[in-house]
Amino acid sequence: MRYVVIGASAAGISGAKTLRELDKKAEIILISKDESVYSRCILHHYISGHRTVKELDFSQENFFKKNNIKWIKGVTVTSLNDEGKSISLSNGDFLTYDKLLISSGASAFIPPVENLRQASNVVGLRNLEDAIIIRKQASKVKNVVVLGAGLVGIDALSGLIDSGVNISLVEMSKKILPLQLDKYTSKVYEDKFKEKGVNLKLDVKAEKLIIDANKIPIALLLNTGEEVPCELVIVATGVRSNVDFLEKSGVQTDRFGLIINEKGETNIDSVYGAGDVTGRNPVWPTAIKEGIIAANNMTRNVMIMTDFFGSKNTMNFVGIATMSIGMTEPADETYIEEVKIDGRNYKKIIHKDGKLYGSIIQGDLSYAGVLTQLIRENIDVSRVTKPLFEIDYSDFFNEEENFEFSYK
Amino acid sequence: MKRIKIDRNKCVGCLTCTTACIVAHDSLETRSRITVDSKGEYAPIFCRHCDKPECVYTCMTGAMSKDSKTGLVSYNKDRCASCYMCIMACPYGVLKMDARKQKEIMKCDMCSSTKDGTPQCVSKCPMAAITLQEVL
Numbered sequence: 168m169r170y171v172v173i174g175a176s177a178a179g180i181s182g183a184k185t186l187r188e189l190d191k192k193a194e195i196i197l198i199s200k201d202e203s204v205y206s207r208c209i210l211h212h213y214i215s216g217h218r219t220v221k222e223l224d225f226s227q228e229n230f231f232k233k234n235n236i237k238w239i240k241g242v243t244v245t246s247l248n249d250e251g252k253s254i255s256l257s258n259g260d261f262l263t264y265d266k267l268l269i270s271s272g273a274s275a276f277i278p279p280v281e282n283l284r285q286a287s288n289v290v291g292l293r294n295l296e297d298a299i300i301i302r303k304q305a306s307k308v309k310n311v312v313v314l315g316a317g318l319v320g321i322d323a324l325s326g327l328i329d330s331g332v333n334i335s336l337v338e339m340s341k342k343i344l345p346l347q348l349d350k351y352t353s354k355v356y357e358d359k360f361k362e363k364g365v366n367l368k369l370d371v372k373a374e375k376l377i378i379d380a381n382k383i384p385i386a387l388l389l390n391t392g393e394e395v396p397c398e399l400v401i402v403a404t405g406v407r408s409n410v411d412f413l414e415k416s417g418v419q420t421d422r423f424g425l426i427i428n429e430k431g432e433t434n435i436d437s438v439y440g441a442g443d444v445t446g447r448n449p450v451w452p453t454a455i456k457e458g459i460i461a462a463n464n465m466t467r468n469v470m471i472m473t474d475f476f477g478s479k480n481t482m483n484f485v486g487i488a489t490m491s492i493g494m495t496e497p498a499d500e501t502y503i504e505e506v507k508i509d510g511r512n513y514k515k516i517i518h519k520d521g522k523l524y525g526s527i528i529q530g531d532l533s534y535a536g537v538l539t540q541l542i543r544e545n546i547d548v549s550r551v552t553k554p555l556f557e558i559d560y561s562d563f564f565n566e567e568e569n570f571e572f573s574y575k
Numbered sequence: 576m577k578r579i580k581i582d583r584n585k586c587v588g589c590l591t592c593t594t595a596c597i598v599a600h601d602s603l604e605t606r607s608r609i610t611v612d613s614k615g616e617y618a619p620i621f622c623r624h625c626d627k628p629e630c631v632y633t634c635m636t637g638a639m640s641k642d643s644k645t646g647l648v649s650y651n652k653d654r655c656a657s658c659y660m661c662i663m664a665c666p667y668g669v670l671k672m673d674a675r676k677q678k679e680i681m682k683c684d685m686c687s688s689t690k691d692g693t694p695q696c697v698s699k700c701p702m703a704a705i706t707l708q709e710v711l
Binding site for chain 1: 579580616623625629633662664
């Protein structure tokens with residue numbers, strides 16, 4: 168039996184690891200464009216100089232050797248022949264498989280703003296190579312524009328914030344982290360960023376990148392007519408799934424990415440998928456779980472994905488922690504929003520008819536995981552008579568036979 | 576593997592377990608706690624070292640890991656990036672960050688890092704409300 172795994176990020180590593188746990192004898196080959204295993208979520212710690220490349224590795228030590236996995240790195244998969252059960256590689260080789268796991272991830276999407284795609288010194292923040300360019304350029308240039316104030320944009324900003332470079336943050340929405348935060352919690356970060364010298368440009372659009380004869384950026388022209396000086400642009404306006412190599416295969420994709428079912432199966436026998444390549448719920452824990460689930464089903468151990476809850480995140484920028492779960496603002500007037508502010512600690516819970524739909528906590532996040540579970544599982548909290556803000560596991564306490572907890 | 580069995584009815588909320596935890600880890604804070612439910616009854620909340628550990632699945636640095644032999648879910652603070660995703664992921668609200676520096680996750684290690692090597696909350700509980708049990 169030969170398993171081939173494409174991709175060395177969360178889903179690929181988790182899939183390959185699980186395959187080895189379940190099948191001690193099989194041949195496992197992992198192919199990755201990446202030359203090293205690293206966590207994309209902490210690339211900003213590399214930019215800021217807080218971590219080395221080695222310290223970005225999230226896998227166990229000697230992962231490939233310990234798990235007897237053959238790793239072909241620095242190579243991309245160029246096409247899939249699902250009838251012949253083989254893949255072609257960018258190094259000219261081709262490889263057959265018995266079962267294939269596609270966890271090829273996604274790439275930064277550069278939006279069609281004039282000159283943005285033609286200019287040099289325009290990077291995303293998705294790959295280690297991006298982070299290396301950013302770190303190198305940050306010491307050379309004076310002005311950087313971060314385009315997009317989602318989690319990746321703010322990661323980039325926080326990686327550069329103490330580097331001395333002038334940073335402008337350009338965002339279409341009226342607030343930063345529009346998907347995760349409400350007005351109050353956004354403003355806390357905005358104020359802190361301003362205090363640290365960041366030039367915030369909210370509620371604006373990028374019209375054109377002004378470049379010199381060598382295609383080096385000079386300034387970003389906004390729809391307001393303002394020109395924001397920059398010699399480096401970090402684009403954080405979204406990603407696209409890496410599914411190009413599937414084009415001539417029979418494997419189905421849609422406008423989001425690879426289509427898989429709850430077992431991680433694609434429409435083609437022996438071809439599975441996991442992680443950001445699906446373009447759905449692109450968060451770390453989902454990728455890890457999908458890797459585990461695909462690997463189980465690849466080894467004929469039936470396992471079903473049940474956790475489709477992707478709207479959950481924590482962040483820790485400029486020393487301020489925030490957690491955001493589910494709804495960030497009441498969807499309509501039937502939802503009740505309750506807010507408690509105590510110094511630097513902010514806690515908001517959105518509920519309706521005895522159930523919780525969303526929560527934002529800023530400051531002290533202690534023991535907040537209970538809220539994730541209550542919101543994700545739609546658990547009735549009407550039995551809790553203590554204040555909503557003091558809700559914890561005690562009112563749901565239940566011990567299973569093996570002394571694990573569950574919700575009663 | 577071994578898990579700490581909790582008998583809520585025997586718990587009198589004396590917090591000896593909490594103190595034992597702090598002392599054993601030579602820490603300022605506890606890695607377990609006792610809360611009170613809406614009826615006023617004590618609920619000792621201790622890390623389960625889950626078979627399917629959400630904190631491990633969600634950790635993006637490899638700081639949280641499950642040992643397949645011992646069953647322990649261990650935390651390595653040197654690998655931790657203080658992103659707090661594990662706090663969010665624990666379905667039972669067991670985890671928190673240290674209050675002083677907000678850097679380290681307060682995570683039960685079943686006292687494997689301590690000189691006694693066995694859970695001191697269990698050893699010190701005067702009511703035998705928490706006991707160490709072998710589970711499959």
